[in-house]
Amino acid sequence: MPGFIDTHIHAPQWPNAGLGLDLPLQDWLNTYTFPLESKYKDLDFSKKVYEDLVTNLINNGTTTSVYFGSIYQDSNLLLADICNEKHQRGFIGHVSMDDKDNNPEYYRDKSAQDSLNKYESFINKLLKSNEKYSIKQTPVITPRFSPSCSLESLKGLGELAKKYNLPIQSHCSESDWENSYSINKYGKRDAQLLYENNLLTSKSIMAHGTLLNNSDFNIFHKTGTTVSHCPISNAYFGNAIFPVNDALRKNVNLGLGSDVSGGFSPSLYDNMKDAILSSQHLQNGVDNSVVSEIRGVTNSKITSKQAFYLATVGGAKVVNLKTGKLKEGYLADLQIVENQPNPFQKNDKQDILDNLIYHTRANDIKKVYVQGYLAKRG
Template structure:
């Protein structure tokens, strides 16, 4: 036994429902997985409770504390953390060239990398994010520093060596020399991270990461796809994020970017494509057929997405959806903030935003999602995206949890559903009292 937690909490039961686990004992084995979830009336409850107490491994929640699965951030640009909240009024291409690329070029300095990544990973853990899917930089050494900081702060990271080799679309000072250079640096990062993992407590995963279609040559895309297959690795990129990106693919290739990425071998059940606000039915059919996940970044999409992601339509299309903060296109590292924004954006899609249009015509009917669906995206959807047994509280799953203190309002009785809603809408960083990754305390 690595840990036992006594108390109440929530886990997703489906895309629209939650399960309330009332006064149970969660037993975590020494491999960091949930061994059992025991109700008070089960035969072995008393004996295991006593065992946990005697071994000083019991965590007892107070009356207004609840456990939840750790959140899974499926899209975050780690080097952009210092820019969070800056220049969000700029068009995407200006934001990239004037703010993003100059900052990312600074990560040749490994001391700067360590300072930023230590702060970032600690902040994310403090917000209840136990797993994060990161874009790194074009510098393998810096990305290895990010992996070290994830391990130091006990966060599970899936880390991308960013590839960008097109000299016409990338700044001269922040550019891979060629497609061969992109592929070689990615392979080097994979091999060196594998070595680093031999001493890591929390194993980190390399991710094949072409930045997006405008940044990469077709030769680089195909070579990266070969590496993904050779090493059986996750893949991440951006897809149909904005009018500019969408238009680039159509103008240069006469095809949508999803089609080009698919033809290069980058669209499969290990692939996570960020944003997708402009995906059409043909794209969604491709995503469904190939098992590709969309990372929904609701805060960032307000600024750069040129549209609202139709979450319910995509889920009804049987396409998996995760949730992402997209630092620094999104200003907040909190997945709780993105849970809330995903609900708000869905309501705007349903109601419509141009009041000059008749109310019956300006919105998209049946678009609103609930907090339960947003919670599903932040937990189960993210776990499906990375193909790991996490994001749910059930036997056999990794013991990635957060313990949250609810701030009750003592005016009227609250049901378990009421408490859940309050947790989703009102939880702050200070309310997250503890975080565990594989049963090891990270906060």
């Protein structure tokens, strides 16, 4: 099968996978996430965690990952090195966060200029270190999200993305708190704010988007901005279910993201299953005191085929790469899965696909190749 593309994952949050998921987003960030991310100044710690994470992703059939790193340049470069050594393709985001009100003093950039200087040097070092490897790691412009960044840094990051023609990633309209932040502070929606700062382009990947409205989708469509759908994480922090079918109907490209550790699992198999389940909840509705006719949102449920599309072809469009398909001229990003046919089913194409999605475990994935190179496991 084609390898999977995880279009949104926070590498430094791996040790926290599954922790603190009962808290609202802002409290979870301050209690669990920022204290952990601040530890990545320590390169020994970074190495231990990142080797374990990249191995786990490969073991789950993920051949390309779009990573958020931390604010520490050396640690992010180390993540790129580890991807190279293990033969995984990474999009590596050096995180920018300089706002003094919304980031703790112990974990933020000193100023917008400091953030931009560090970024430009990160880009150049990563592009340089790529020269000796066949699988290229791509730097990604990464404003954490609108509450984390000053206007000056958003503007500067948009300019850097243009100067180096780089992909951009951030979170957009993720939760009620985050969605209302730009509205209260700037009098405009998240998407509009990012758009005005040249951060929504055909290379932009916006995570979550659970609260995007029609005007936001119009901006996404117009600019070619894509969404990383993170169904597991959205159940905890999204405050709504992302409408996959609605976005696809509006010609917005979508991929799937694990969003570790807002999501507890590094497996896109788990995320495919949850994408299907959450779409069923959206279609059926959730409040049993409401009459069935108006309880849910019609035409919302997605099929297993669509979930598989999100993890493969959709993700490939998000990262603008010829991958996600077994086809001549495409990158040889593959997972070799040994999944025994079910003796009680007819095992036609649909049965085989359903079995692969619902029943594949990491142990069933025997080998993983990235660009024809055997990825290193365990």
